[in-house]
Amino acid sequence: MNAEPKQMDIKVFISTKEAKCDECGQDLGRKAWITLVGNGRSQCLSCAELDHLEFLMAGDAALTRRSRKYSPLVAVVLKWSRARKRYERQGLLVTTEALDKAEQECLADEDARTRRREREAIRRVLLDRKYVKSFAARVREVYPSCPPNTAVGIAEHACLKYSGRVGRSATAKQLDEDAVRLAVTAHVRHAHTRYDRLLAEGHERHEAQHEVESDVHRRLREWSRPARQDSISES
Numbered sequence: 001m002n003a004e005p006k007q008m009d010i011k012v013f014i015s016t017k018e019a020k021c022d023e024c025g026q027d028l029g030r031k032a033w034i035t036l037v038g039n040g041r042s043q044c045l046s047c048a049e050l051d052h053l054e055f056l057m058a059g060d061a062a063l064t065r066r067s068r069k070y071s072p073l074v075a076v077v078l079k080w081s082r083a084r085k086r087y088e089r090q091g092l093l094v095t096t097e098a099l100d101k102a103e104q105e106c107l108a109d110e111d112a113r114t115r116r117r118e119r120e121a122i123r124r125v126l127l128d129r130k131y132v133k134s135f136a137a138r139v140r141e142v143y144p145s146c147p148p149n150t151a152v153g154i155a156e157h158a159c160l161k162y163s164g165r166v167g168r169s170a171t172a173k174q175l176d177e178d179a180v181r182l183a184v185t186a187h188v189r190h191a192h193t194r195y196d197r198l199l200a201e202g203h204e205r206h207e208a209q210h211e212v213e214s215d216v217h218r219r220l221r222e223w224s225r226p227a228r229q230d231s232i233s234e235s
């Protein structure tokens with residue numbers, strides 16, 4: 001019987017000085033969240049394709065354990081402590097689905113319910129509802145068979161204020177088709193393929209993308225077909 005590949009934790013560092021992404025060239029400022037690749041080259045979370053993950057602050061052992069269990073991709077967030085001269089764990093980046101499932105299991109705990117309400121309140125503040133609605137409608141124009149709720153989820157994720165994600169670019173704000181395609185492709189890669197798990201197993205990003213390319217294209221072809229009202233499902 002073959003053993004399951006061991007999941008590898010990706011490390012995300014909170015920088016202590018001015019940082020710049022060596023892939024996209026964006027100035028990230030101080031306290032930026034970055035990954036290090038190759039010979040110490042910095043990547044922002046968008047370029048590292050980790051910006052779909054949600055931050056879970058350290059402190060709740062049960063929630064952390066369950067979130068880690070359910071998330072196919074996990075990143076450990078580290079920050080340098082000047083006092084202790086070492087990196088200290090700040091929390092985890094996990095998938096939204098894993099965090100939601102873990103929170104559901106912890107909802108008997110009043111603290112867990114409070115954290116969930118706080119997280120949802122912050123998300124509502126960061127979302128421009130009118131823009132999300134327009135972006136979701138554009139997703140359905142480009143991909144008529146994309147399920148409506150999925151289109152809204154893609155729009156919400158892409159359009160979070162201050163996120164640096166695809167939906168916040170100037171091109172996307174004009175509802176450019178290429179920007180919409182990038183957002184939908186990213187969603188399909190993370191939500192409908194083994195991409196996150198491949199990253200967790202230690203595959204390089206370009207290797208993982210190549211591995212799931214046919215699955216991504218298959219899903220995009222399905223969603224590109226003319227919509228049939230009786231056949232669109234949330235899948």
